[in-house]
Amino acid sequence: MSGDIRPDRHALPELDALLDQIALLRDEGNAARFGTDARYRWVLHRLWIAAGNEALAYTAAAGQAVRAGRTWANLYDLRNHLAHSRLPDIDEALVRRFTWSRAGPLRNTVQDLLRRG
Secondary structure, eight states, rough: OOOOOOGGHHHHHHHHHHHHHHHHHHHEEEHHHHHHHHHHHHHHHHHHHHHHHHHHHHHHTSOOOOOSSSSHHHHHHEEEEEEESSSGSHHHHHHIIIIIIIHHHHHHHHHHHHOOO
C-alpha cells in the first residue's frame, strides 16, 4: 500500500466533522428548543442522515457490512429512519437521545479510529 490514506479512512474525517457540527448545534439549544423549533430539529435530522451516510461509506470501504458493528448499524438505522419517514412519523425521542447522549461517545469512537490510522 502506498503512503495514501487508506480508503476506509476517507469517511472518518467527514463523520468526525458532522458529529462536531451536531454537538455545536446541540449546544446552541436544548431539549425544549428541539421540541418547539422545527428548523432546528430538521437541521439536526439532516446532519444525522449525513452521519449515517458516512457510517455506510466507512464500512463499505473497510469491506464490512454496515450491520457488522453496533456503532455503524445504529447510525445507519437512524439515517434510514430519518430519510425514509414522513416528518410526523419520526421518533423524535430517538433523535433527541442520539443528539444529547450519543453524539459525544460516537465522536470519541471515530477519533480513536482516526488516531489508529
